[in-house]
Amino acid sequence: MKPGNLSKLLTDLNEVQREAVLYEGGPLLLLAGAGSGKTRVVTRRIARMIATGVDAHSIVAVTFTNRAAREMRSRIEDLLDEDAMQGLIVSTFHALGARFLRQFADRFGRTERFSIYDEEDQQAVLRATLQACGAPHSAVIVKAIERAIDLAKNAGREAEEASLPPSDMPLDMRQVGRLYEEALQRADAFDFGDLILRPGLLLSSDESLCVQFQHRWPRICVDEFQDTNAAQYRWLKCLAPVGSDLLVVGDDDQSIYGWRGAEVGNIITFPDAYPGARVLRMEQNYRSVGHILTAANSVIAQNHQRLGKDLWSLLGEGMQVELQACRDGRHEAFWVAERIQSLCADEGYALGDVAILVRANHLTLDFEQALNCLGLRYVVVRGRSFFERACVQDAIAYLRLAHNHRDDIAFLRALKSRSRGVGAKSLERLSKAAMEAGVSLYEAAQSSVKGLQRKAQSGIGDFLKILESYPQEGPLHERAHKLFQAADLLDEQGLLESDEEERQNAENIKRLLTYIETFVEENPGATLDDFLERVKLIGEADVAETSGGAVSMMTIHAAKGLEFSVVFVVGMEDGLFPSARALKDGQIEEERRLCYVAMTRARQRLLLTWAQKRQTFGEQRKCEPSRFLFELPEEVILQSAELGRLAVLHQKSKTAETRVALEPKRRDDDWDAEWKVQNAVQNRDVESQLSDRPEENFEPLPWSDEALYADAQPVEMGFEAEVLQVQKKAPSGWQPGARVFHVQFGEGEVTSIAGGDSCTAHVAVRFFNGVEQTILRRYLSLIDG
DNA sequence: AAAAACTATTTTTTT
DNA sequence: AATAGTTTTT
Numbered sequence: 001m002k003p004g005n006l007s008k009l010l011t012d013l014n015e016v017q018r019e020a021v022l023y024e025g026g027p028l029l030l031l032a033g034a035g036s037g038k039t040r041v042v043t044r045r046i047a048r049m050i051a052t053g054v055d056a057h058s059i060v061a062v063t064f065t066n067r068a069a070r071e072m073r074s075r076i077e078d079l080l081d082e083d084a085m086q087g088l089i090v091s092t093f094h095a096l097g098a099r100f101l102r103q104f105a106d107r108f109g110r111t112e113r114f115s116i117y118d119e120e121d122q123q124a125v126l127r128a129t130l131q132a133c134g135a136p137h138s139a140v141i142v143k144a145i146e147r148a149i150d151l152a153k154n155a156g157r158e159a160e161e162a163s164l165p166p167s168d169m170p171l172d173m174r175q176v177g178r179l180y181e182e183a184l185q186r187a188d189a190f191d192f193g194d195l196i197l198r199p200g201l202l203l204s205s206d207e208s209l210c211v212q213f214q215h216r217w218p219r220i221c222v223d224e225f226q227d228t229n230a231a232q233y234r235w236l237k238c239l240a241p242v243g244s245d246l247l248v249v250g251d252d253d254q255s256i257y258g259w260r261g262a263e264v265g266n267i268i269t270f271p272d273a274y275p276g277a278r279v280l281r282m283e284q285n286y287r288s289v290g291h292i293l294t295a296a297n298s299v300i301a302q303n304h305q306r307l308g309k310d311l312w313s314l315l316g317e318g319m320q321v322e323l324q325a326c327r328d329g330r331h332e333a334f335w336v337a338e339r340i341q342s343l344c345a346d347e348g349y350a351l352g353d354v355a356i357l358v359r360a361n362h363l364t365l366d367f368e369q370a371l372n373c374l375g376l377r378y379v380v381v382r383g384r385s386f387f388e389r390a391c392v393q394d395a396i397a398y399l400r401l402a403h404n405h406r407d408d409i410a411f412l413r414a415l416k417s418r419s420r421g422v423g424a425k426s427l428e429r430l431s432k433a434a435m436e437a438g439v440s441l442y443e444a445a446q447s448s449v450k451g452l453q454r455k456a457q458s459g460i461g462d463f464l465k466i467l468e469s470y471p472q473e474g475p476l477h478e479r480a481h482k483l484f485q486a487a488d489l490l491d492e493q494g495l496l497e498s499d500e501e502e503r504q505n506a507e508n509i510k511r512l513l514t515y516i517e518t519f520v521e522e523n524p525g526a527t528l529d530d531f532l533e534r535v536k537l538i539g540e541a542d543v544a545e546t547s548g549g550a551v552s553m554m555t556i557h558a559a560k561g562l563e564f565s566v567v568f569v570v571g572m573e574d575g576l577f578p579s580a581r582a583l584k585d586g587q588i589e590e591e592r593r594l595c596y597v598a599m600t601r602a603r604q605r606l607l608l609t610w611a612q613k614r615q616t617f618g619e620q621r622k623c624e625p626s627r628f629l630f631e632l633p634e635e636v637i638l639q640s641a642e643l644g645r646l647a648v649l650h651q652k653s654k655t656a657e658t659r660v661a662l663e664p665k666r667r668d669d670d671w672d673a674e675w676k677v678q679n680a681v682q683n684r685d686v687e688s689q690l691s692d693r694p695e696e697n698f699e700p701l702p703w704s705d706e707a708l709y710a711d712a713q714p715v716e717m718g719f720e721a722e723v724l725q726v727q728k729k730a731p732s733g734w735q736p737g738a739r740v741f742h743v744q745f746g747e748g749e750v751t752s753i754a755g756g757d758s759c760t761a762h763v764a765v766r767f768f769n770g771v772e773q774t775i776l777r778r779y780l781s782l783i784d785g
Numbered sequence: 786a787a788a789a790a791c792t793a794t795t796t797t798t799t800t
Numbered sequence: 801a802a803t804a805g806t807t808t809t810t
Contacts, residue, residue, distance in 0.1 A: 064799090064800075065799085065800075066800085093800075094800045095800090116786080118800090119799095138805090139794080139804075139805065140794085192799095192800060195800080196800090255800080256798075257799080257800095259797080259798065259799095260798085260799070260800080336791090359796090359797070360796050360797050360798070361797085361798085362795095362796055362797095363796090418789065419786080419788095421786065421787090422786085423786045423787080424786085425786085426786090433793070453786090455786085456786090486789080510786085536800090537800065538800090555797085555798060555799095556798080557797090557798045557799065558798090558799085576796085577795080577797095577799095579797050579798085580796085580797090581797065582797080594798080615801080616796080617794090617795070617796080617801080618801045618802085619801095
């Protein structure tokens with residue numbers, strides 16, 4: 001232990017925090033509001049245990065995301081020597097489950113090499129299963145069943161017990177569920193839900209094993225407890241008997257995973273499950289300025305199902321919350337980009353201080369373009385976009401199959417990734433043969449299948465040869481390299497002649513190899529098993545971390561647990577946030593919690609935007625401001641022309657009968673149709689209102705529509721979703737020599753520049769088509785040289 | 786069996 | 801608008 005640390009572990013703590021760190025009287029529920037220093041308490045508590053002689057092996061800390069796990073580990077590391085931490089487990093529920101199941105795989109008819117199936121794999125299993133029974137297997141049905149199975153497992157039940165949403169489709173869920181489980185077992189695979197469900201089931205049915213584990217980890221800490229589902233809770237109850245040293249930390253107001261089976265009830269009833277549990281509340285916020293907290297408190301106060309709390313801070317009121325109405329999605333994006341620019345130029349913020357939070361991933365597109373146009377670096381923190389690419393998945397399928405020959409889904413994926421003369425008919429014959437022999441596709445393919453065309457037969461033979469080429473020895477990345485080479489995924493010689501798409505694919509495969517190499521370097525001795533598990537359980541977002549000097553863009557879900565000096569919450573429209581789905585299903589409270597989470601990410605500046613129309617499903621649709629905006633107290637909103645407009649809408653919303661249709665109580669199946677109708681009605685109203693007093697209601701835009709749209713440089717999307725890759729932009733920005741693009745004149749080179757802000761600055765450009773012209777800077781976009 | 790043309794569907798959110 | 805899945809054509 002680092003000298004003198006024991007006392008340091010208690011410094012800078014308020015009274016409640018200190019008690020939470022020191023408490024030793026058994027179960028402890030820590031209700032920790034946003035920004036209340038929860039991680040600090042947990043890490044100090046664990047560090048202190050270890051520093052006072054507790055064996056690190058006896059402690060396990062469970063988090064929900066890998067990022068949280070890593071953060072917790074590194075913060076404990078800051079407090080202790082690394083060797084003191086030896087044996088300490090900080091892990092997600094899912095990783096812990098996978099680890100557990102590897103150990104007890106034989107109890108479930110699996111081997112320790114089992115595959116982990118994500119929802120795509122699950123759907124593939126279901127599709128094949130339904131197809132085999134001749135049942136309908138459309139994407140909609142498959143999806144619905146998959147979701148039902150997932151929900152069932154999250155709720156601690158088996159797939160057979162899943163309940164399908166009522167439909168006219170006659171489907172025996174019990175049978176489908178049974179067949180699904182059989183298919184998983186045949187494939188030596190567990191699905192995501194199993195990683196949680198199975199450990200809990202095994203422990204609760206095996207008394208002695210349960211006791212064994214209770215001795216293994218007498219000290220348990222669970223982060224984000226409000227997000228636990230029934231299956232997780234059952235497992236936890238086995239591990240932590242009543243009276244044990246169990247710390248659960250959470251905030252019912254930040255429960256945003258209800259759709260994944262999370263039950264807020266777990267945190268609310270915790271004291272009942274663990275009688276005598278100490279309950280501590282942390283309401284002092286160390287993150288946000290007063291106005292932001294007031295705004296967030298005011299929104300979340302509209303919820304009924306909550307324990308109730310009010311955050312306060314000593315940081316002063318700070319700036320007011322800015323509210324901006326925009327004409328459409330693109331205008332919104334440009335407004336935000338401009339605002340970021342001015343915050344950096346005038347108020348000393350750095351790009352890395354800024355985050356743009358969205359409700360759904362697809363909203364990031366417009367913002368990427370706008371930031372690109374202004375040459376602002378940004379980073380999109382997205383789940384796992386790289387691994388989602390088709391060609392990468394294909395390559396991984398080869399690896400999966402090489403590792404687990406019984407992984408039928410991987411077999412199909414890898415086989416179909418290339419034209420091999422094996423079509424639907426042949427596949428049908430093959431799977432029939434496999435079914436009859438009770439073996440995997442791989443095994444069936446090894447013996448000769450009757451009725452196969454010669455071409456198909458040889459195609460399958462070639463395919464098997466590829467897999468046999470996988471070396472059993474050597475470093476992981478080299479073995480993968482050999483395999484990909486054999487599978488002709490790398491296309492090494494044909495890089496130049498082959499078409500663009502193929503080249504891209506080969507690039508991706510190379511990147512995958514680099515990724516594997518890095519993984520091996522970081523985790524010496526790691527097996528293919530470890531790598532595949534990592535690919536399944538860890539998104540790239542986790543690799544993220546400090547975005548350096550770039551604006552961060554991510555979903556609100558991904559932003560949980562993070563904080564930024566400046567936060568933009570964009571797309572604040574009814575039907576988007578709250579989402580149409582939530583509106584339909586009456587899930588408004590969870591959406592409001594999501595809004596609360598978003599707002600409480602901000603330290604100093606919070607800016608909320610919405611667009612009056614937005615392109616959805618390929619068509620422009622009028623939008624209404626999010627109902628959450630009406631829940632903001634007026635006094636914390638920055639006075640602007642928009643406020644008057646909002647107030648008018650607000651007033652109207654209270655009286656007009658049109659609003660009634662939007663209320664959750666009117667929820668029924670044709671909500672969407674109703675929404676459209678009402679939207680049309682309201683649009684007309686808004687339109688007439690605007691045409692009455694356009695100048696007062698509408699802040700005149702600093703640019704024309706044409707300029708706005710012309711300015712948007714068409715960017716190739718997708719590539720920036722690198723492993724948290726920072727956008728490479730023209731490094732020096734607007735300087736003589738910079739390459740620029742103009743919609744009319746094409747590409748050119750900057751010859752001189754004149755000052756002004758992004759709206760008024762002029763730039764002289766010599767275009768490559770011969771034209772020389774001084775032009776408003778905003779009509780130009782920087783491009784890479 | 787493979788490629789091309791056509792169609793329905795999608796936008797929550799993530800381990 | 802983009803894509804995944806399905807049907808038709810080659």
